[in-house]
Amino acid sequence: MPELPEVETVRRSLEPLIKKRTICQVDLRWSCLLKETRLATLQGLVGSRFLRVRRRGKTLLFDLDRGQTMLFHLKMTGQLFLTSAAEPIDKHDRLILKLDSPLELRFRDSRKFGYLMIFPTAAEAKVNPLSSLGPEPDSVTLEQFISLLSGHKGKIKPLLLRQDIIAGIGNIYADEILYRARINPEKPTSQLNRAEFSRVYESMKEILSRAIRYRGTTVRTYRDGLGEQGDYQRRLQVYGREGKKCPACGQTIERKKVGGRSAFFCPRCQRLKSSSPQSHKK
DNA sequence: AATACCGCCTGTACGC
DNA sequence: TGCGTACAGGCGGTAT
Ligand SMILES: [Zn+2]
Numbered sequence: 001m002p003e004l005p006e007v008e009t010v011r012r013s014l015e016p017l018i019k020k021r022t023i024c025q026v027d028l029r030w031s032c033l034l035k036e037t038r039l040a041t042l043q044g045l046v047g048s049r050f051l052r053v054r055r056r057g058k059t060l061l062f063d064l065d066r067g068q069t070m071l072f073h074l075k076m077t078g079q080l081f082l083t084s085a086a087e088p089i090d091k092h093d094r095l096i097l098k099l100d101s102p103l104e105l106r107f108r109d110s111r112k113f114g115y116l117m118i119f120p121t122a123a124e125a126k127v128n129p130l131s132s133l134g135p136e137p138d139s140v141t142l143e144q145f146i147s148l149l150s151g152h153k154g155k156i157k158p159l160l161l162r163q164d165i166i167a168g169i170g171n172i173y174a175d176e177i178l179y180r181a182r183i184n185p186e187k188p189t190s191q192l193n194r195a196e197f198s199r200v201y202e203s204m205k206e207i208l209s210r211a212i213r214y215r216g217t218t219v220r221t222y223r224d225g226l227g228e229q230g231d232y233q234r235r236l237q238v239y240g241r242e243g244k245k246c247p248a249c250g251q252t253i254e255r256k257k258v259g260g261r262s263a264f265f266c267p268r269c270q271r272l273k274s275s276s277p278q279s280h281k282k
Numbered sequence: 283a284a285t286a287c288c289g290c291c292t293g294t295a296c297g298c
Numbered sequence: 299t300g301c302g303t304a305c306a307g308g309c310g311g312t313a314t
Binding site: 062076077092110111112113152153154158220221259260 | 283284285286287290291292293294
C-alpha cells in the first residue's frame with residue numbers, strides 16, 4: 001500500500017483509538033514477520049501501553065510506555081488496522097494484538113514483504129531502516145532540496161524514489177509529482193535548471209499534502225487504520241492511465257520502464273528535449 | 283555512482 | 299475452466 005500519504009493516513013486514523021490502550025495478548029501467525037527481533041521480545045510487550053504513533057518515511061512507529069518502539073513496514077500489501085475481535089481472521093493476517101478494548105490491532109499482508117521490528121525507543125537513531133532515511137518532504141526547504149538532488153548523475157525519477165535522499169515518495173507520487181512539474185521521468189538530474197528544481201519541489205509539497213487530504217490512494221489493497229479506502233485514486237493525472245488522455249493537453253499517456261519501475265507520463269507535457277516549450281498548466 | 287536485473291511472495295487480470 | 303504471462307504502493311543484493 002504504502003507511500004507517505006497512505007502511511008500518514010493510517011497513522012492519523014489509528015492514533016486516537018490506540019493511544020493509552022494496553023496490549024493484552026499477542027498472536028503472531030507468521031513468524032517471519034519479525035525482523036531482527038526475537039519472539040520473546042514481542043511476547044514481552046504484553047502489558048505495555050501505546051504512548052503515540054509516529055511516521056518516518058514509509059514506516060509506522062508505535063512508542064510504548066516501557067521504552068520500546070514497534071516499527072512496521074507495510075511494503076506493497078501490508079495493512080495495519082483496528083477491528084472487532086469478532087471479525088473473522090483472514091488467512092493473510094500475520095499478527096493480532098489484542099487490546100484492553102473491544103478492538104484489536106491486526107497486521108495483514110498477502111505478499112509477506114512487510115515486517116515488524118522492536119527496539120528501544122532510545123536506540124532509534126541507530127536502527128537499520130531509519131538511520132539511512134533522508135529528510136521528510138515537508139521539512140525540506142528549496143535550497144536543501146536542490147543540494148540533496150543536484151550532484152547526482154542519474155535520471156530524476158529514480159532519484160525521487162530513493163529513500164536515503166528524501167523519505168516517503170513511491171512510484172505513484174513520483175509520477176504525479178513529475179507530471180505536475182512537467183519534467184520527463186528520464187531527464188538527467190544534472191540537466192535540471194533552478195526553475196525546474198523549483199517546480200519539482202513545489203509539486204512534491206502540493207501533491208503529497210493533497211494526497212494526505214484525500215486520505216491516500218487505493219489502487220488495490222490499501223486501507224487506512226479503520227479499513228477505509230482512500231480517495232486520491234480518482235485524482236491521479238497519469239499513474240495507471242496509460243492509453244488515456246492527458247488532462248492538460250489531450251495527448252495519450254505513455255508507460256515506460258524507468259529504473260525498473262513503470263513510469264507513466266505525458267510525452268507532450270513532459271518532453272525530454274524541450275523543443276517548443278508547452279505552457280498550459282495553471 | 284549508476285544501472286540493470288533478480289529475488290522476495292502472492293494475488294489478480296488478461297489472452298488464448 | 300484452465301493455463302501461461304505480465305504486473306503490482308517496496309526494497310535489498312549483486313554484477314557490470
Ligand atoms: Zn499533456
